[in-house]
Amino acid sequence: MKRVYLDNNATTPCDPRVVEAMLPYFTEKFGNAASRSHPYGWEAEEAVDYAREQIATLIHADPKEIIFTSGATESDNLALKGVFDMYRKKGNHIITATTEHKAVLDTCKHLAEQGAEITYLKVNDKGLIDLAELEAAIKPTTILVSIMWANNETGVIQPVKEIGEICAKKGILFMSDATQAVGKIDVNPREMGIHLMAFTAHKMYGPKGVGALYVSRKNPRVKVTAQMDGGGHERGMRSGTLNVTGIVGFGKAAELARKEMDQDMARISKLRDRLETTLKNKLEEVYINGDPAHRMPHVTNMSFKHVEGEGLMMTFNQRMALSSGSACTSASLEPSYVLVALGLGDDLAHSSLRFSLGRFTTDEDIDIAIQSIEEGVNHMRSLSPIWEMYKEGVDLSQVTWSPH
Amino acid sequence: MAYSEKVLEHFQHPRNVGTLDKSKNNVGTGLVGAPECGDVMKLQIKVQNDTIVDAKFKTFGCGSAIASSSLATEWLKGKTIEEAQKIKNTDIVQELNLPPVKIHCSVLAEDAIKAALADYQKKSDTEPVDTK
Ligand SMILES: Cc1ncc(COP(=O)(O)O)c(C=O)c1O
Numbered sequence: 001m002k003r004v005y006l007d008n009n010a011t012t013p014c015d016p017r018v019v020e021a022m023l024p025y026f027t028e029k030f031g032n033a034a035s036r037s038h039p040y041g042w043e044a045e046e047a048v049d050y051a052r053e054q055i056a057t058l059i060h061a062d063p064k065e066i067i068f069t070s071g072a073t074e075s076d077n078l079a080l081k082g083v084f085d086m087y088r089k090k091g092n093h094i095i096t097a098t099t100e101h102k103a104v105l106d107t108c109k110h111l112a113e114q115g116a117e118i119t120y121l122k123v124n125d126k127g128l129i130d131l132a133e134l135e136a137a138i139k140p141t142t143i144l145v146s147i148m149w150a151n152n153e154t155g156v157i158q159p160v161k162e163i164g165e166i167c168a169k170k171g172i173l174f175m176s177d178a179t180q181a182v183g184k185i186d187v188n189p190r191e192m193g194i195h196l197m198a199f200t201a202h203k204m205y206g207p208k209g210v211g212a213l214y215v216s217r218k219n220p221r222v223k224v225t226a227q228m229d230g231g232g233h234e235r236g237m238r239s240g241t242l243n244v245t246g247i248v249g250f251g252k253a254a255e256l257a258r259k260e261m262d263q264d265m266a267r268i269s270k271l272r273d274r275l276e277t278t279l280k281n282k283l284e285e286v287y288i289n290g291d292p293a294h295r296m297p298h299v300t301n302m303s304f305k306h307v308e309g310e311g312l313m314m315t316f317n318q319r320m321a322l323s324s325g326s327a328c329t330s331a332s333l334e335p336s337y338v339l340v341a342l343g344l345g346d347d348l349a350h351s352s353l354r355f356s357l358g359r360f361t362t363d364e365d366i367d368i369a370i371q372s373i374e375e376g377v378n379h380m381r382s383l384s385p386i387w388e389m390y391k392e393g394v395d396l397s398q399v400t401w402s403p404h
Numbered sequence: 405m406a407y408s409e410k411v412l413e414h415f416q417h418p419r420n421v422g423t424l425d426k427s428k429n430n431v432g433t434g435l436v437g438a439p440e441c442g443d444v445m446k447l448q449i450k451v452q453n454d455t456i457v458d459a460k461f462k463t464f465g466c467g468s469a470i471a472s473s474s475l476a477t478e479w480l481k482g483k484t485i486e487e488a489q490k491i492k493n494t495d496i497v498q499e500l501n502l503p504p505v506k507i508h509c510s511v512l513a514e515d516a517i518k519a520a521l522a523d524y525q526k527k528s529d530t531e532p533v534d535t536k
Contacts, residue, residue, distance in 0.1 A: 308442055310466040314407070314415055326442055326466070335442065346440030383421055383470060385446035385462035386439055401438035402515070 004320040004365045004372075008203075008358035009152050009180060009299060014249065015205040015359070021252040022207065025245040033242045034233065044244045051251025055212060058254040059197070060188040064217055067234045068247055071211035072179040075198030076103040078213055078238065079175045082224025083144050083196065084111050087173070091141030097121040097129050097158075098341045100148055103198075104177055108146075117141070125343050126291035127156035134163065138170050149178035149187065149197075153325065153338040153354055154290030155299030157181070164193020173222060179203055179211075183257035184265065184296060189214050195222045201246065205359060206253030210246030213238075260359075268357045269297035271366045275355060276300050278370050283377055285390075289325075289339055289352060298357040301325070301339070303348040304373075306387035307380040312353065315376035320369060325352035407467055408501035414471035419478045422460040424448040432524025434516040443469045443509065447516035449480055449488070451524055456480045456488060461516075468506040472496050472513035480517065485524070491517055 005013070025047060033048045035041025049063070056063040069075045084094070096108055098120045108118045119137045121129045129147060138145075145167050150157045160176055167174040175196035181187050183204030189197045200211035215237065216222045223237070230239025280286050285305035304312065309324030325336035326349070334340075335349035344352075355369070381387040386396060407415070423446075426433045430451050437444040443465030450458035459477035463470045475496055480488055496502070496510035 306439075306464060308465050308469075310442075311415075311464075311470060314467040346442070350439070350442040383418065383462055384444075384464040385435065386444050386464050388423065388446075388462060396439065399435075401440075401444070402436050403438040403441050 001319055002364075002368070004368050006320065006322045006355045006357060006361065006365070006369060008361075009155075009354065009356035010323060011202045011208065012205045012358050013360060014207055015253060015256055017256060018206055018249045018252045022245045022249040025248050029244075031244070033244055034231065044242075047244060047248050048242055051247045051254075054251035054258075055254040058187075058258045059182060059199075059214060060190060061214055062217060064235075065214050067213045067215055067237050068242055068250075069211045069213055069238055070209055070243070071202070072101075072177065072198045072200035073103040073211075075200070075211050075213040076101070076177055077107050078224055078227050079196040079198060079215075080104065080107045080111060080144070080146060081227050082237070083173060083175065083222075084114070084116055085225035086223055087143045091139075091143045093117045093119070093139055093141040094144045094146060095119045095121060095134065095137050095142060096146040097123060097148075099123050099127060099151055099154075099156075099338045100146070101152060101177055101179070104146055104148070121147075123341050126294070127151060127154050127289075127338075127342050128291055128294060129158060129163075131159060131162050131166065135166050135170075138166070138172065142170070142172050144173045144175055146175045146177070149176050149181040150185075150296050151290070151338060152180050153323075153336055154301045154342070155180070155296035155356075156290040157185075157294045157296065159294075160192045160194065167195075168193045173220075180296060180299075183254065183261065184298060185261070190216070195220065196224070201250035201253055204253050204257050207246050207249040210243050210250050212250070264359050265297045268359075268361060271361055271363065272298055272300055272355070272357055275357075275366050275369060276302070279373055282370070282374050287348060289342060289344060289348075299354070301352055301354045303344070303351045304353070304377045304380075305348065305351055306384050306390055307377055308350050308384075309352055312351075312373075312376050312380050315379055316372040320372050322356075323354040325354065326350040410500045411468055411471040411502070414474040414500070415467045418461075418470060418474040420458075420460050420474065420481075421462065423462065424450055424458065424460050429527050430524070432520040432522070432527065434519025434521075434523060436515040436519050437465070437512050439464065442466070443512055445469065445473045445512055445516040447473060447476060447513075447520045449520045449524060451485065451528070454484050454486075456483050456485070465509065465512075466506075468500070468502055468509040469512065471500055472502075472509045473516060475499060476513045476517055485521060488517060488521055 031040030031044035033044040182199040197214040202208040309326035339349040459480040493510035493514040
């Protein structure tokens, strides 16, 4: 059976051209990039330098501004903890938002235990932070603002340029988790006034387990305190033998993204729009979550009212992969905190699906998706007591439920 | 997380989906859960001479919630009121091989059975059966 993969925000497949570029570095060119005394090391170092340049070119940065890590989680940790440690004398206040990835939120929680003061900005019903609220939250002790470029669940793009301007005006550092944006849309941290930026290879057709932190080197020159002790690699900010194969793949993925991004995205956004409009036309009570005007071109997060997301996914999960904002599997039974932060209401959050398309998504995939979703939603509604009540005209908000 | 074969089987072939006329005196209806918790079960029984002759359900929820309520209706049919009172969520957990994170689905199914029985008893004005 043909399987359809629409979960590219979770991870992307490696592009075969990426794998091809990586292969020699497992076997023939296996050297340690830090070995200065023989050609094995030189070869590896050269490959890392080349990849660093490919990645820097993609984000319009200087290669020296790229610090390799194990992925975006580590980059987020290094940026937040590293800035807190380095600039603590200046202040202890960090501003972030409630819809950030756990790699940022949990790191902030950790820092709060170390004496940091954290402000969590709310988002509006479209998923966007309020710039006036951000400005008002800044105090003399604020050292860092951490706001993601694009949200992983909704694809909503924050006003990074305006945030950068506010940070520049107030003289504080701006860090952005751009994991979901790099390689998909044009990302230029310098132009946006971003000083630190996290991203990862496996969301842009590169391998898993390699990421980067962009650290601005001039105007201002930013430094982060290393979070691991060791050989002092990566200009002392991140020790550990470099993952040469991974980095080579990351570099190749960046080069491909730079060359093919515009073309890819023009095609993918058309597919996304077709998926969205067809489903909205075919089914009643369908809602789009997140601001359609400020959104990644390959993502749509939709709620199918009165149908529970996980159950819905079970109707097609043998042939199609996507994610739900329902968290029936988690012990807490809490639906997605990102969707709840949009003020969605827990019922709509439980009814949500995230479709994230990618470079390898085809027209046929979208046909299958439309058919699967239409059939699944209709089937699940035929089983749903609240759909039945809704159809009978019962005002569900007036029903006395028994929450458990 | 993979589902057990029994959950999948009930999910793919749910038994006794539907609605009974809740205005009838011999029909008991239980509606439990809440949309904001991600699961709502409606379970109905039709009783004749103290025996459940029909049972129907509709469930908004994950696969395990649907399987739990489907199984419950299957078990209820043919049972007396007193026998039905004895169905426990742990029986459902065992039969469906539910993992710990899905135990709440079985609890909800037991609640739905209890609620349907209570509704029937209230309507028919019989004394609740002591199950202790
Ligand atoms: C916004 C965002 N930040 C961070 C991460 C973590 O990335 P990694 O898997 O490379 O650690 C992800 C991926 O899930 C993400 O979507």
